[in-house]
Amino acid sequence: MNVFFDNCTSPIFATTLHGFVQHQGHTAVHIRDVAALPNGRHSTDLEWIDLLRKSNDQWIFISGDGRVLRNPAERAALRSAGLHGFILAPAYQKAPLNQVASILIWRWPEILQITNLLQAPSMHEVPINKSAKLRALPI
Template identity: 35%
Template sequence: MKFFFDNTMSRKVVGALQVLDSSQQIVHLTARFPADTPDAEWISTLSAEEDWIIISGDVRITRNPGERAAWLESRLLAFFLAKGWTNQPLWEQAWRFVKWWPRIVEQAAWMKPPAGFIVPLKDSKLEQVRI
């Protein structure tokens, strides 16, 4: 599977995941695009390549009409980090996300896009985004 992390996730955490799970293709936004690339632009590019799974801390993508439309039209699977994730210190964010990683990979393996999930900071269940 191919996982694409936007700028809301630390490149260090993404780098750690690349080492910990070499069976997946794991890419940070800055490896492919300038850091300030608008969401709709990178979503569109990934859509054309197909089979990408988005990991984003920008849950507004699920609510902002333009970004939501770009995501839904992309037909990409997405996991959005719930409020609070991006405010965590690096080590806190890292251990919490590594703990979630097997569940995210498992969910991504059987879910058909377009679909989205909210990854809670402390709860134990993914919440499906209404499409």
């Protein structure tokens, strides 16, 4: 499993999660570290979605911006790319980076379970409250 973090997330999240999951054969990367993107970190959502779609690897993405679901072109691209997406709830914007990173690690088993049980495409919101369940979002 490969995890892609977009520009609406801190690179710290990708490095932290990667350190936690790499021994299980998974990887986590931030958009700034993906050399194959035509405009690097400044690539549009449609560009990184297309890159993940064309990859032979299994990808999920994590974003801090739920607007990706409100843009018709991006929403259509996500559906056709067959990705599992996880949107961080708005409360994450005000949370310290160390807390957000710890919650992502806390949620990792749940994220894996969803990607194994559900057929892509799917979209879920990741609540900041550890006792709350991931919430399915319409795609």
